[in-house]
Amino acid sequence: MARRALGPDRIEGMTYIGWPVPEPQIPAETDPVLAHATRAAVRAFADARKAHDRAALAEKVQMGADGTPTMRLDILVDTAVAESVTENKVNLLSEELGSIDNGSSVTLVVDPVDGTANAAAGVPLSAFAGVVAVDGVAKEALTCWLDTGRCWHAIAGQPTPYRTSGREKLDGAAVSVLRPHGFDENAWLAVARRAARVRILSSSCIEAALVAEGSTDAFADTGSDTHRIMDLAAAMVMLPAAGGAVLDVHGRPLEIDPDLSKRWSGVAAATRELAEELAETIANAIQK
Amino acid sequence: MARRALGPDRIEGMTYIGWPVPEPQIPAETDPVLAHATRAAVRAFADARKAHDRAALAEKVQMGADGTPTMRLDILVDTAVAESVTENKVNLLSEELGSIDNGSSVTLVVDPVDGTANAAAGVPLSAFAGVVAVDGVAKEALTCWLDTGRCWHAIAGQPTPYRTSGREKLDGAAVSVLRPHGFDENAWLAVARRAARVRILSSSCIEAALVAEGSTDAFADTGSDTHRIMDLAAAMVMLPAAGGAVLDVHGRPLEIDPDLSKRWSGVAAATRELAEELAETIANAIQK
Numbered sequence: 001m002a003r004r005a006l007g008p009d010r011i012e013g014m015t016y017i018g019w020p021v022p023e024p025q026i027p028a029e030t031d032p033v034l035a036h037a038t039r040a041a042v043r044a045f046a047d048a049r050k051a052h053d054r055a056a057l058a059e060k061v062q063m064g065a066d067g068t069p070t071m072r073l074d075i076l077v078d079t080a081v082a083e084s085v086t087e088n089k090v091n092l093l094s095e096e097l098g099s100i101d102n103g104s105s106v107t108l109v110v111d112p113v114d115g116t117a118n119a120a121a122g123v124p125l126s127a128f129a130g131v132v133a134v135d136g137v138a139k140e141a142l143t144c145w146l147d148t149g150r151c152w153h154a155i156a157g158q159p160t161p162y163r164t165s166g167r168e169k170l171d172g173a174a175v176s177v178l179r180p181h182g183f184d185e186n187a188w189l190a191v192a193r194r195a196a197r198v199r200i201l202s203s204s205c206i207e208a209a210l211v212a213e214g215s216t217d218a219f220a221d222t223g224s225d226t227h228r229i230m231d232l233a234a235a236m237v238m239l240p241a242a243g244g245a246v247l248d249v250h251g252r253p254l255e256i257d258p259d260l261s262k263r264w265s266g267v268a269a270a271t272r273e274l275a276e277e278l279a280e281t282i283a284n285a286i287q288k
Numbered sequence: 289m290a291r292r293a294l295g296p297d298r299i300e301g302m303t304y305i306g307w308p309v310p311e312p313q314i315p316a317e318t319d320p321v322l323a324h325a326t327r328a329a330v331r332a333f334a335d336a337r338k339a340h341d342r343a344a345l346a347e348k349v350q351m352g353a354d355g356t357p358t359m360r361l362d363i364l365v366d367t368a369v370a371e372s373v374t375e376n377k378v379n380l381l382s383e384e385l386g387s388i389d390n391g392s393s394v395t396l397v398v399d400p401v402d403g404t405a406n407a408a409a410g411v412p413l414s415a416f417a418g419v420v421a422v423d424g425v426a427k428e429a430l431t432c433w434l435d436t437g438r439c440w441h442a443i444a445g446q447p448t449p450y451r452t453s454g455r456e457k458l459d460g461a462a463v464s465v466l467r468p469h470g471f472d473e474n475a476w477l478a479v480a481r482r483a484a485r486v487r488i489l490s491s492s493c494i495e496a497a498l499v500a501e502g503s504t505d506a507f508a509d510t511g512s513d514t515h516r517i518m519d520l521a522a523a524m525v526m527l528p529a530a531g532g533a534v535l536d537v538h539g540r541p542l543e544i545d546p547d548l549s550k551r552w553s554g555v556a557a558a559t560r561e562l563a564e565e566l567a568e569t570i571a572n573a574i575q576k
Contacts (some may be wrong), residue, residue: 015451015502019438054502117485121462122503124436125489148412148436150307163303174409179486180477189473197405198467200488201413214303214342215410 021046022149044080058120065098077112111230115203129205131233141237162213164270173217190285208235212242218269245272309334310437332368346408353386365400399518403491417493419521429525450501452558461505478573496523500530506557533560
């Protein structure tokens with residue numbers, strides 16, 4: 001049976017995601033190695049959705065370098081990224097494949113599919129996020145929303161064309177959060193009760209980009225220590241460049257580290273004041 | 289200063305939403321009056337984002353027909369829809385302008401901008417949702433995601449090309465919810481603790497469409513009675529046509545009624561079994 005060019009589809013009892021995957025709108029000034037890896041990731045993502053139904057995309061096929069099970073979709077995209085960095089002779093630090101040393105001073109820190117659960121199910125909120133790090137210092141970031149091709153680009157120390165909202169207070173803020181995990185329910189509710197708007201989009205990199213462009217005020221892991229460095233690396237470049245801040249709820253330094261067992265509870269906010277108020281609110285509520 | 293064609297922008301200290309508003313991909317078989325109203329709404333939405341910054345889009349400029357304050361963005365889009373239905377000599381039932389009687393047996397039930405808070409802030413999750421009702425019975429629905437042009441169309445009693453996930457149990461389901469409102473926190477947590485995935489996208493019509501196409505399993509108002517009939521009308525056509533169900537937590541009948549003070553706690557789910565389990569879980573937790 002022919003596939004429809006557009007729209008969700010169902011073939012022989014298997015449910016494919018039929019929506020198109022547009023070309024990423026990568027800004028011309030993007031580092032060519034980062035741009036190459038991004039295009040490779042988007043192509044692999046589009047191919048994976050053509051070749052596999054929802055169940056096959058979400059199937060956990062191996063254990064990732066970060067110690068969590070890896071979905072087929074992640075593997076397919078991460079493999080394409082690894083081929084790209086090897087072709088370009090730079091190193092890779094990635095969620096699933098871990099650290100690949102190609103003998104360069106440059107490392108791409110990559111979340112090939114941020115929001116994998118969204119992407120595999122068909123919820124159109126997932127992103128490629130990549131950072132260029134030189135000798136361990138993040139220099140440049142690119143987040144591309146896979147479902148629309150929208151990209152946010154930033155270079156460390158240079159202002160971005162987009163700016164955060166500038167909000168400094170939690171009361172009345174628009175805050176994106178991870179879902180509550182049971183043990184952090186108190187902290188989750190402490191934030192939700194004070195925020196004017198609460199969202200759970202399930203894509204940390206898109207949520208951080210929305211903070212950077214001023215569409216929401218903050219994004220927080222309310223103390224569940226879910227974030228790995230590739231969930232936060234793009235925000236660590238993008239937020240300061242757009243007027244905001246990124247920090248950890250418990251004050252641990254955010255570092256690009258090949259040890260992928262490390263976790264953080266990241267807070268990305270429109271201002272340092274709001275980031276600190278969120279971190280304090282969460283840390284206090286967790287202690288209770 | 290010239291506006292950038294693409295990407296968020298900041299002009300003279302005012303923050304415009306610079307992302308494009310694509311043409312809606314309206315299926316050819318759509319009722320021409322509904323298609324006309326949809327195109328008018330999308331044009332007005334695109335014009336509003338060009339003419340007004342975030343603060344001006346979100347400014348509450350009058351009291352809506354549903355008894356809640358109306359943002360400028362809502363008024364601009366609703367006015368365009370009202371002109372369209374009057375040109376086409378059908379009636380309108382809409383959130384902001386209320387009931388407009390043009391002496392027809394056909395009424396368009398319209399949420400001109402579902403997820404207005406998202407749309408005004410720049411969070412790219414908002415939709416036009418319209419239903420063709422004949423003598424008070426919903427016959428056809430169209431939901432168009434304003435930020436991407438994706439549309440979901442359904443005709444009552446006819447199967448849609450997309451299907452729900454078929455999930456029957458809440459344990460392990462992917463559930464979208466409204467944010468907790470304080471008084472419904474118990475019910476909200478009762479659902480969140482049993483669901484495998486929890487999302488708050490803040491656009492009821494997009495969330496219902498994602499249930500209809502099988503990308504999530506359910507969407508629920510956990511007892512806050514926030515839903516008006518235009519938040520649920522499209523789902524009332526689309527979900528049954530795709531294999532799912534829509535009902536109210538407290539068993540109140542879902543009816544197209546010009547009395548816009550009426551509220552429901554809607555549940556849209558992949559199956560009737562899941563909808564009933566969700567409604568029971570919420571109703572029991574609220575009573576405690």
